[in-house]
Amino acid sequence: MMQTPLLLTQMMDRAEKYFPKKKVISRTESGVQSFTYKEIVERTRRLASALHQLGVQKGDKIGTLAWNHHRHLEAYFAVPCSGAVLHTINFRLSPEHIIYIINHAEDRFLLVDADLVPLLEKIKDKLRNVKGYIIMTDQEKVETSLSPVYFYEDLLTDGDPTYSFIEDLDENTPAGLCYTSATTGNPKGVIYSHRGIFLHSMALGLADTVGMSEKDIAMAVVPMFHVNAWGMPFASMWFGTTQVLPGPYFTPKLLAELIQEYKVTLTAGVPTIWLGLLKEIEENPYDLSSLRGVLCGGSAAPRSMIEAFEQKYNIPFLHAYGMTETSPMALISVSNSSQESLSMEERMDIKAKQGMLVPGLDMKIVGKDGEVKWDGKEMGELALRGPWIASEYYNDDRTGDAFRDGWLYTGDVVTIDEQGYIKIVDRTKDLIKSGGEWISSVDLENSLMAHEAVFEAAVVAIPHEQWQERPIACVVLKDGYQDSVCKETLMEFLRPQFAKWWLPDDILFMKEIPKTSVGKFLKRALRDQVKNHLNKV
Ligand code: ADP
Numbered sequence: 001m002m003q004t005p006l007l008l009t010q011m012m013d014r015a016e017k018y019f020p021k022k023k024v025i026s027r028t029e030s031g032v033q034s035f036t037y038k039e040i041v042e043r044t045r046r047l048a049s050a051l052h053q054l055g056v057q058k059g060d061k062i063g064t065l066a067w068n069h070h071r072h073l074e075a076y077f078a079v080p081c082s083g084a085v086l087h088t089i090n091f092r093l094s095p096e097h098i099i100y101i102i103n104h105a106e107d108r109f110l111l112v113d114a115d116l117v118p119l120l121e122k123i124k125d126k127l128r129n130v131k132g133y134i135i136m137t138d139q140e141k142v143e144t145s146l147s148p149v150y151f152y153e154d155l156l157t158d159g160d161p162t163y164s165f166i167e168d169l170d171e172n173t174p175a176g177l178c179y180t181s182a183t184t185g186n187p188k189g190v191i192y193s194h195r196g197i198f199l200h201s202m203a204l205g206l207a208d209t210v211g212m213s214e215k216d217i218a219m220a221v222v223p224m225f226h227v228n229a230w231g232m233p234f235a236s237m238w239f240g241t242t243q244v245l246p247g248p249y250f251t252p253k254l255l256a257e258l259i260q261e262y263k264v265t266l267t268a269g270v271p272t273i274w275l276g277l278l279k280e281i282e283e284n285p286y287d288l289s290s291l292r293g294v295l296c297g298g299s300a301a302p303r304s305m306i307e308a309f310e311q312k313y314n315i316p317f318l319h320a321y322g323m324t325e326t327s328p329m330a331l332i333s334v335s336n337s338s339q340e341s342l343s344m345e346e347r348m349d350i351k352a353k354q355g356m357l358v359p360g361l362d363m364k365i366v367g368k369d370g371e372v373k374w375d376g377k378e379m380g381e382l383a384l385r386g387p388w389i390a391s392e393y394y395n396d397d398r399t400g401d402a403f404r405d406g407w408l409y410t411g412d413v414v415t416i417d418e419q420g421y422i423k424i425v426d427r428t429k430d431l432i433k434s435g436g437e438w439i440s441s442v443d444l445e446n447s448l449m450a451h452e453a454v455f456e457a458a459v460v461a462i463p464h465e466q467w468q469e470r471p472i473a474c475v476v477l478k479d480g481y482q483d484s485v486c487k488e489t490l491m492e493f494l495r496p497q498f499a500k501w502w503l504p505d506d507i508l509f510m511k512e513i514p515k516t517s518v519g520k521f522l523k524r525a526l527r528d529q530v531k532n533h534l535n536k537v
Pocket of ligand 1: 180181296297298299300301319320321322323324325354410411412424426427518520
């Protein structure tokens with residue numbers, strides 16, 4: 001067979017040739033705008049030529065601090081298709097971490113949204129390699145102390161609409177760079193190659209995964225700074241999928257309106273986004289019947305939420321699992337033909353799992369005595385390998401913590417059932433070790449969130465003299481339940497579902513649960529809050 005390189009340029013070529021009239025709907029600071037793929041590709045060429053003029057060379061890192069919108073999409077292609085590396089920066093990280101990753105990546109230019117300029121102004125003196133800032137905005141001018149500063153639209157006006165992308169790239173050339181929000185220490189960088197992104201995009205198109213296609217109208221709510229918005233912008237461009245990019249400071253109401261207005265068929269985000277949307281659609285009527293899939297990952301989707309989407313609103317739910325290191329799609333829970341005769345309850349049990357390994361990847365689950373049995377009970381750590389799994393952390397001596405013998409050790413403890421459906425029991429560091437046994441914080445959280453009064457629940461371990469660790473639950477109640485629901489109500493609800501020693505020692509009611517920059521429960525901070533609270537009482 002021919003050894004043709006797998007490059008992102010092919011995705012743009014296809015969009016340009018086959019889908020010039022298909023749309024990218026982009027919400028920015030000034031409202032919703034619509035572009036055709038022909039316009040987007042032309043603007044991408046202009047941007048690439050402008051970067052070339054600014055002296056950007058092969059291998060240079062170009063950082064972005066930006067929301068999901070058309071300019072960010074253009075950078076997604078202009079940068080890697082010129083041989084440079086697109087470094088998407090999570091602007092919700094602490095300033096110290098943002099400084100660390102910009103310096104560690106040695107970013108030469110930063111593309112930044114106007115509203116995020118103040119954030120960069122505060123740290124600009126600490127950035128060692130940045131040669132210039134490019135402001136992405138609809139406004140004519142933005143006052144700033146950043147220097148030298150360029151305006152994105154000015155660069156495009158002067159750019160070359162016929163600019164040719166580099167054709168002789170090796171498929172293993174780095175295309176993207178993203179840092180994981182490490183729970184301790186500095187973030188760790190993961191390089192995505194053209195080949196990795198190409199094959200991951202192809203996997204997104206498989207009928208038994210997400211089945212993305214030209215017919216879809218896709219809205220990635222997951223930020224474009226978080227694992228490439230799970231690869232959706234790449235796959236969308238390639239397949240000619242209409243894209244809706246929700247832009248800055250969106251609310252559940254806005255998301256519901258966008259889905260309704262643009263007849264979005266497929267959307268993707270973390271569970272907190274979908275909990276918010278659910279609350280919105282429970283309170284106000286929308287027509288969301290266009291949705292054929294809500295893709296949810298990043299942390300465990302509560303079963304009660306999946307049930308609400310599927311049974312109450314008839315919206316199919318796709319529960320998936322991945323990490324920054326895995327591009328991210330690694331597991332996905334879609335039903336197969338063997339489930340046709342199952343009851344709704346049984347099917348929901350399966351949907352709530354993280355699912356089967358995506359074709360193209362390889363896995364093993366390592367327990368105390370080697371690989372675990374496929375019995376849905378024995379627990380072990382999930383290890384993965386494959387063409388879109390990273391092989392190291394970028395310039396980082398912590399590589400050996402996770403990458404060993406050709407495998408990525410995910411740090412996630414899982415079980416696998418007879419059918420091969422994997423369930424994430426916990427992160428190794430969040431498992432509660434009580435009296436020599438393990439308690440899954442995720443299972444307790446899911447059960448609590450199934451109670452009608454509970455909006456969110458997170459369970460953490462606190463040290464215990466006799467049992468080593470014990471679970472404490474933290475609960476946010478829905479509005480209107482504060483007077484009628486107490487600790488005992490929820491304990492009674494949990495009792496029939498769990499062995500006695502699994503039950504939390506206490507249930508604390510809170511106004512909100514601390515979250516990470518990407519909307520996951522921040523268990524470290526929560527543990528500190530709980531400990532402080534317990535010391536006081
Ligand atoms: P971080 O949270 O460290 O910034 P990632 O976003 O890469 O990094 O998160 C990856 C982790 O998120 C996984 O290792 C796993 O613990 C968790 N995760 C991802 N998807 C799911 C899911 N569907 N269910 C449970 N946990 C998940």
